[in-house]
Amino acid sequence: MGGINCYVRRNRRLQQVIDTIHFRQLELGDRDKLEQMETGIQDDYVIRIFDRLIEHKEHMIYGLFAGDQLVSVGGYTIFAEQYAMLGRLRTDIRYRGEGSATKLLKHVLQEIKKLDGINWVGGNTQRHNYSGMNVLNKLGLPELIDLHASTVVDVEKLDTETGPLWNEISNVDEKMSWLETLTQDPNTIFPYEAYYPFPVSPTLFKKENVKNWLLFKNTTEDRFLIVKEDQKKYKYAQTIYLWDDLWEQPGLLKTISHAKHQLAQQTAEDMYIRFDLTEKQRAMVPDEDAFNFQDPWVLHGKWLTR
Structure with a gap:
């Protein structure tokens, strides 16, 4: 019975996430929401450079929200006027396994395609980061090289x-x-x-x-x-x-x-x-x-x- 109840609660929470999900560009006032995410990352550099990511035009960072809860974070940086590199992806541990990161980066990718002059999009992740590589593959971004x-x-x-x-x-x-x-x-x-x-x-x-x-x-x-x-x-x-x-x-x-x-x-x-x-x-x-x-x-x- 405990396993069934756990399954039911998980699916109920998943339905609540689906019902309230929305995306938006993050603002300086979202720092508290970012800090409240349970990512398991010690000394997260995204928090340390958050103000710079918001204020500098070559960076853009978005959030996937379930109601007021910040579930996933990700964005891109523009290099040399035409390259958009996806990154800063992290998801709250309590919401992993529900496709939140993929949903967010699909939204980010659509935003990139609206930009003038951006001709290339990609991401760079370590070989052991299987979840990150899986997201990039789902976005249709093929592997190019290991460095x-x-x-x-x-x-x-x-x-x-x-x-x-x-x-x-x-x-x-x-x-x-x-x-x-x-x-x-x-x-x-x-x-x-x-x-x-x-x-x-x-x-x-x-x-x-x-x-x-x-x-x-x-x-x-x-x-x-x-x-x-x-x-x-x-x-x-x-x-x-x-x-x-x-x-x-x-x-x-x-x-x-x-x-x-x-x-x-x-x-x-x-x-x-x-x-x-x-x-x-x-x-x-x-x-x-x-x-x-x-x-x-x-x-x-x-x-x-x-």
Whole structure:
């Protein structure tokens, strides 16, 4: 009888949720409702940056409500004028298993499609986050690539390399010429920011941003490296190298270490070297102890206009 009663109560509550469900964009006054959600997340960064998410126009965050109860939260951020990345998805534990997250992101996706100039939509979630990946699959956003977020924890292992430093390119027009070669392959995934990779397009390479990126070419001029400042929780020297021979290029690791010190001097702050490694790059790491690896992040997404 206890099991039957539990089943009845659950279905009664589910019907109440269905009867009162509605969506709306969150406002500053919704902070209390967000804090009252039981998500199981300790020190939730969405709460910490909530004001910024509300006030900055490139972010948008929505809620699914059952009456006055905030059940699910999710939204998107716009990058490089045309990419919408879904994220910040969490659901109150008491309402999980009822499809709330999928319903909310379907609503968010419809809102994105109303925006002018947004040509791509996607999401990035860790491989073990099965519920998040399931939601993205239900939205019709296919898996594109696995990337291993990797931070160097023993930089001295890079400084021991004997190859020559690569040649730095200072002229912004020459930098742009090198970056334009990437757009010839529409399947290239470019780690635009930490945790935010996108299929490559010219909008990722604005001159005002590129001028601050460090760009180096090898002696045979068939490979190049980008190192740029980034910050999420920590400050990073975000390192971008798009070929699988990362560990075989003479002088490349030494150049990365040199670029990191160059950025640190400019900002007067120390930082971590960070990579987004492909499966092949991750499998060929020469010294596991030099790095801290996260579970792979899986990029989902599609072009809306192709």
